[in-house]
Amino acid sequence: MSFNNLDQLYRQVIMDHYKNPRNRGELDQEDKLIVNMNNPTCGDRIQLQLQVEDEKITDAKFTGEGCSISMSSASMMTDAIKGLSVDEAVRMSHIFSEMMQGDDYDEDNLELGDIEALQGVSKFPARIKCATLAWKAMEKGLKEEDQTKH
Template identity: 40%
Template sequence: MSNTFYNEILIEHNLHPTHKHELPDANLVLEGVNPSCGDDIWLKLKVENDEIVDGAFVGDGCAISQASADMMLDLIIGKKKDEALRLANLFLEMIKGTAKGDELEPLEEASILQDVSHMPARVKCAVLGWHTMEEMFKKAAEGKIIPGMSVTTENK
């Protein structure tokens, strides 16, 4: 993929994010923080019968964290929780460099972030939304999530 195409997609999702807005009827809300650079997002999902029927995020951060969160929401809205978690696992494998080529097709545009694996300082930026979603579902399954809860995401 050309560097120009990568930049165009990244810029578009950063400057004109589809999913960066409040979501008043969200029933799962969790803050994700990247302490190494100050990225801070609130991931908000509306989940019914294990399906993500709507999602949004608010917060501040670098272009990579904001674009990655927006691309993630493009992928997971309309999906069952298990499928969203499978996509998160695939994204994280891609960032670690263990998933490549055709196996990345389910990630659609998010696969452009594959090169972030070669930029260690940016990895936590790219995975912030994805780790926040994973942590959200984990805490919800354990009955430990409450609206407005904050979690600091760490690179796994």
């Protein structure tokens, strides 16, 4: 597949997640983890809600507003981390961060699925914060959750 066709496919995936976000809304559970983050540079904001049981992410939802990159990334991330252990989710976040920096990442041990559509963002440094906002919220929430247990 040529680069232009691949680029077009990735744009379609991003726009699909933006126009039809997965996991948009709020969790019903009372013991959910809630993290609010924003990107003051461009105005993106997100509230991420996670349900963690026995070190496993059983559900994830988000609300917020922002550009297509930040909202698509939140949609993709919440889809990808459901069912993962906390450690697997953090590892995926680190791999995503490497991908955003344009670094080589270990894709063999972890299936990224739609998330790979965001790899082109690495060519636009100003947009990296947009793409990583939801991921940083997830890491922050899981870190705070871990600290309250110890």
